[in-house]
Amino acid sequence: MKRYDIVIIGGGPAGIAAAIKASASKKAILLIEREARLGGILKQCIHDGFGLSRYKEKLSGPEYAEREIEKLASSNIEIKLLTFVSKIIKTDNGYQLSLITRQGIEQIVALKLILATGCRERTGKQVAIHGTNPSGMLTAGSAQYYMNILGQMPMKRTVILGSGDIGLIMARRITLEGGTVVGVYEIKREPSGLTRNLIQCLDDFNIPLFLSKTVTRVFGHDRLSGVQVMKVDEKMTPIQGTEEYIECDSLILSVGLIPENEIAETLSVPLNQATKGPFVDQGMETLIDGIYSCGNALHVSDVADMVSETGELAAESASIENHGNRNLVQIKYNKSISYVVPSHIDFTKPLDKIICYFRSAACLTNQILKVVADGVLIKSIKYKQVRPPEMERLFVNLSNIPIPNTIEFSLEEVA
Amino acid sequence: MIEGKRYDKIMSEFKSEFPTIDLSFYDGCVFLDGQLDDYEQIVTAGYLAARLKSEGVVNRIKLTNYIEPKMRTAPIVDKTHDGQHCDVLIIGAGIIGCAIARELSKYNLNTIVVEKENDVALHASSRNDGVIHIGIDLKTSTLKHHYLRKSVPLYQSMCEELNVPYVNRGQLVLFPQRSLRPLMFLFNRMAKKRHIQAGEVWNRKRLLEEEPNVGEVARFGMFFPEGATICPYETVIALAEHAIENGVRFFMNTAVLDMEVNGGRISKVMTNRGNIYPRYVVNAAGTFSDKIAAMAKDQTFTIHPRKGIEAILDKKAKARAASRSVSMYRGSSERKKDHTKGGGIIPTADGNVLIGPTAFETPERENFETDSASIKALFAKHHDTLPHIAPSDVITYFAGIRAATYEEDFVIKTGKWTKNIIHAAGIQSPGLTAAPGIAIDIVKFIEQLEGVPLPINKNYQRRRRAGQPLAKLDDATRESAIKQNPDFGHIVCRCEEISRGEIIDALHRPLVVATLDGVKRRVRAGMGRCQGGFCGPLVTQIIHEELQMPYKEIYKKGYGPIILKATKDDAYEAL
Numbered sequence: 001m002k003r004y005d006i007v008i009i010g011g012g013p014a015g016i017a018a019a020i021k022a023s024a025s026k027k028a029i030l031l032i033e034r035e036a037r038l039g040g041i042l043k044q045c046i047h048d049g050f051g052l053s054r055y056k057e058k059l060s061g062p063e064y065a066e067r068e069i070e071k072l073a074s075s076n077i078e079i080k081l082l083t084f085v086s087k088i089i090k091t092d093n094g095y096q097l098s099l100i101t102r103q104g105i106e107q108i109v110a111l112k113l114i115l116a117t118g119c120r121e122r123t124g125k126q127v128a129i130h131g132t133n134p135s136g137m138l139t140a141g142s143a144q145y146y147m148n149i150l151g152q153m154p155m156k157r158t159v160i161l162g163s164g165d166i167g168l169i170m171a172r173r174i175t176l177e178g179g180t181v182v183g184v185y186e187i188k189r190e191p192s193g194l195t196r197n198l199i200q201c202l203d204d205f206n207i208p209l210f211l212s213k214t215v216t217r218v219f220g221h222d223r224l225s226g227v228q229v230m231k232v233d234e235k236m237t238p239i240q241g242t243e244e245y246i247e248c249d250s251l252i253l254s255v256g257l258i259p260e261n262e263i264a265e266t267l268s269v270p271l272n273q274a275t276k277g278p279f280v281d282q283g284m285e286t287l288i289d290g291i292y293s294c295g296n297a298l299h300v301s302d303v304a305d306m307v308s309e310t311g312e313l314a315a316e317s318a319s320i321e322n323h324g325n326r327n328l329v330q331i332k333y334n335k336s337i338s339y340v341v342p343s344h345i346d347f348t349k350p351l352d353k354i355i356c357y358f359r360s361a362a363c364l365t366n367q368i369l370k371v372v373a374d375g376v377l378i379k380s381i382k383y384k385q386v387r388p389p390e391m392e393r394l395f396v397n398l399s400n401i402p403i404p405n406t407i408e409f410s411l412e413e414v415a
Numbered sequence: 416m417i418e419g420k421r422y423d424k425i426m427s428e429f430k431s432e433f434p435t436i437d438l439s440f441y442d443g444c445v446f447l448d449g450q451l452d453d454y455e456q457i458v459t460a461g462y463l464a465a466r467l468k469s470e471g472v473v474n475r476i477k478l479t480n481y482i483e484p485k486m487r488t489a490p491i492v493d494k495t496h497d498g499q500h501c502d503v504l505i506i507g508a509g510i511i512g513c514a515i516a517r518e519l520s521k522y523n524l525n526t527i528v529v530e531k532e533n534d535v536a537l538h539a540s541s542r543n544d545g546v547i548h549i550g551i552d553l554k555t556s557t558l559k560h561h562y563l564r565k566s567v568p569l570y571q572s573m574c575e576e577l578n579v580p581y582v583n584r585g586q587l588v589l590f591p592q593r594s595l596r597p598l599m600f601l602f603n604r605m606a607k608k609r610h611i612q613a614g615e616v617w618n619r620k621r622l623l624e625e626e627p628n629v630g631e632v633a634r635f636g637m638f639f640p641e642g643a644t645i646c647p648y649e650t651v652i653a654l655a656e657h658a659i660e661n662g663v664r665f666f667m668n669t670a671v672l673d674m675e676v677n678g679g680r681i682s683k684v685m686t687n688r689g690n691i692y693p694r695y696v697v698n699a700a701g702t703f704s705d706k707i708a709a710m711a712k713d714q715t716f717t718i719h720p721r722k723g724i725e726a727i728l729d730k731k732a733k734a735r736a737a738s739r740s741v742s743m744y745r746g747s748s749e750r751k752k753d754h755t756k757g758g759g760i761i762p763t764a765d766g767n768v769l770i771g772p773t774a775f776e777t778p779e780r781e782n783f784e785t786d787s788a789s790i791k792a793l794f795a796k797h798h799d800t801l802p803h804i805a806p807s808d809v810i811t812y813f814a815g816i817r818a819a820t821y822e823e824d825f826v827i828k829t830g831k832w833t834k835n836i837i838h839a840a841g842i843q844s845p846g847l848t849a850a851p852g853i854a855i856d857i858v859k860f861i862e863q864l865e866g867v868p869l870p871i872n873k874n875y876q877r878r879r880r881a882g883q884p885l886a887k888l889d890d891a892t893r894e895s896a897i898k899q900n901p902d903f904g905h906i907v908c909r910c911e912e913i914s915r916g917e918i919i920d921a922l923h924r925p926l927v928v929a930t931l932d933g934v935k936r937r938v939r940a941g942m943g944r945c946q947g948g949f950c951g952p953l954v955t956q957i958i959h960e961e962l963q964m965p966y967k968e969i970y971k972k973g974y975g976p977i978i979l980k981a982t983k984d985d986a987y988e989a990l
Contacts, residue, residue, distance in 0.1 A: 222975030
């Protein structure tokens with residue numbers, strides 16, 4: 001059985017970045033990807049806007065992936081493509097993985113695991129869309145694969161449910177290909193996507209956005225023939241009597257992404273209900289020693305640049321030999337914040353340049369974020385505006401303080 | 416037919432409740448004619464007439480201002496099957512039609528199955544919970560009971576021959592009142608009378624040892640070791656494939672539109688794909704079986720469709736569900752109200768958890784729309800059974816329509832007025848369980864009509880040729896399969912771990928249905944938690960490449976195209 005120091009599962013931007021970083025450690029590294037090519041979902045994201053912080057350039061998804069893959073090529077680490085991790089079991093000194101490949105079944109042993117398994121899209125049935133079950137109801141990512149990889153249009157006249165970034169990007173993409181987007185419907189009172197996408201994808205193409213409205217029913221037997229939309233109240237419950245019929249041939253769903261943590265669950269990695277990803281420390285190590293999580297499997301990021309960054313953080317800390325027990329302090333946060341990543345700080349890991357991400361729980365203006373350890377203010381940042389769709393990123397230095405009992409993030413209105 | 420005072424009482428009740436409805440008798444059957452404004456009333460009239468215990472109720476009462484939707488058929492009109500002669504024509508490829516076809520394939524007969532859909536088991540046969548019932552609640556005088564008892568002992572070996580799973584984990588009924596416990600001997604008396612293996616009483620402690628997730632309200636349980644589950648569509652597909660391997664022909668997308676009946680015999684069956692000339696006709700047309708009977712001038716029963724909705728939960732929910740089918744005892748009044756066995760929470764043969772079904776009357780025979788109120792009602796109803804499963808576990812839901820008669824029993828008989836038709840109609844639960852027994856009797860009826868023993872098919876192969884899903888194989892077997900065909904090592908559907916090789920194989924099986932759903936129902940690609948979000952486009956691509964089909968002609972199901980146009984002409988081909 002072949003042994004590796006670090007096995008990275010998933011060859012998207014997080015996994016690639018982790019592999020590049022880990023290669024510097026001169027350890028035995030393996031990167032596993034189930035598809036024929038590296039790049040993950042970037043391969044089908046032919047729009048631009050990738051790499052603004054990582055490369056200071058506006059790249060398309062495939063271009064971003066290519067840059068990363070080029071860096072990886074010079075690193076000489078082992079890559080297994082078309083390889084599916086079927087099973088992982090904990091052994092005395094690591095993990096035994098069953099790999100399904102076109103050559104057969106291979107067993108390998110890993111000392112440490114980096115899970116970079118990405119996320120999946122929530123489906124129509126998971127957001128309680130009823131009616132018939134016709135062809136023409138697709139998640140935005142599937143529609144994107146059909147259009148950008150296969151060169152086929154699964155729609156002509158479409159309704160998009162959900163104003164998340166993929167939904168907005170697909171609205172523009174469909175319009176550019178000669179399709180008609182009747183409208184983008186969003187159940188929340190606020191749009192879910194990045195501001196730049198709202199402008200560049202909807203406003204610039206005169207695509208209407210309807211807030212506090214959702215699709216409740218689809219019509220058509222073999223092929224979708226129309227949808228019913230309804231207004232919703234503050235609790236997002238459809239209001240009777242507001243039914244509206246819209247004729248269309250397709251419904252594209254952009255109703256949320258779910259981090260893929262099925263492997264993590266089989267390894268009993270504790271998951272954070274707020275992120276749907278594992279609890280991790282600043283080195284992206286989960287609460288199970290030796291298992292790291294990064295990218296969209298950890299928490300759904302706004303941009304690929306941040307996905308790559310968490311991959312690097314995971315690889316960096318996985319490359320360091322562990323000495324003794326971790327010393328974990330959980331980060332607390334107030335109600336204005338929906339989550340903070342990392343969820344924990346390990347005081348045995350480097351503490352001087354901790355990268356923290358957080359999302360606000362609501363759209364708020366004139367806010368101040370305070371980081372407080374045992375009552376001592378460590379850092380404060382003012383924000384003119386915070387929005388849940390836009391993740392905030394900051395550095396925190398905890399190296400000069402005694403190990404605290406509590407660390408708290410709070411977002412408050414500027415007095 | 417009942418007589419005397421009871422007859423008078425029902426007749427007078429009928430006249431006062433339904434003064435405008437004409438109730439008449441002909442040759443042992445009851446006929447209802449007229450018009451009512453409320454569909455529920457039409458159903459009530461049918462049930463009341465059924466209490467006369469005639470040979471059958473033919474309810475022809477019209478609903479005011481209601482135009483019955485036309486039976487959905489494939490958008491094909493051609494002469495592909497025109498002029499075909501056969502010994503037996505089976506109408507309908509659900510589990511009943513396919514079980515009969517397979518049974519008939521043991522004989523040297525020219526058998527044809529016509530099915531209006533593009534795949535088998537697209538109606539009630541796949542839209543159910545997959546439970547092989549024990550039937551403790553069935554009256555012993557019913558055909559439901561008769562065929563269930565006849566079939567249960569045959570089931571496991573049938574599944575072995577077909578190479579499909581048959582999962583026997585038993586069935587657990589929970590009781591909310593401790594006071595019912597002394598009455599359990601009555602259940603076992605009922606079981607004994609029905610030749611069901613006796614149930615075992617589990618006290619709360621044993622219950623929690625066996626099924627730690629059951630609700631607080633369950634005071635004790637009764638465990639019946641017999642109950643089992645199958646995968647309903649996989650089993651029907653297997654029955655059809657086995658029949659085809661043994662010489663039966665299946666004509667898909669072929670709907671029976673009318674018949675010619677001369678001198679008490681069907682001489683010609685008209686379809687959208689030409690006229691077929693059978694010697695015998697088997698009516699296994701599900702919710703349309705009364706329509707087929709009417710075409711054959713042999714209608715002695717009426718189907719009043721009864722819809723039910725069920726939800727499928729993520730495999731992960733299994734840890735919070737039970738290891739066997741569980742339901743809460745509801746008392747007979749509640750059960751009568753909703754006309755189901757009460758429903759329950761069932762671990763499916765494929766490893767998911769299923770919750771359901773609901774039941775409500777509808778005039779529509781093939782409207783499979785779901786609604787959110789039904790799903791909410793399901794979770795509310797079964798919350799006390801297993802409180803830790805939640806609506807957030809749902810990965811999909813579906814509706815099915817039961818082909819109920821007013822007698823609430825199967826119709827298994829040769830024609831009354833038309834001599835060469837055999838009905839296998841009015842099939843609802845426990846129809847899935849009863850199929851093998853029904854099939855044997857239908858063949859017997861044909862033999863009786865022939866008057867001589869049917870010629871044996873000497874080439875009959877007892878076992879279906881079929882491979883196992885690779886993910887279920889042990890490593891060594893899987894490894895050698897991959898060595899022979901590397902496509903078996905290329906995983907396409909990651910949720911269910913289905914390989915490219917299995918998907919390609921599904922496109923070359925005895926009954927090829929080259930749609931996304933056709934592949935999904937055969938190898939489970941797309942059945943998992945992402946519901947084909949990832950593998951849908953990949954499977955479409957494999958169909959396109961493997962069968963050289965243009966993208967625009969690949970459908971999700973039926974005739975629903977996936978692709979409406981290319982972004983650029985032949986963009987993909989140019990790559």
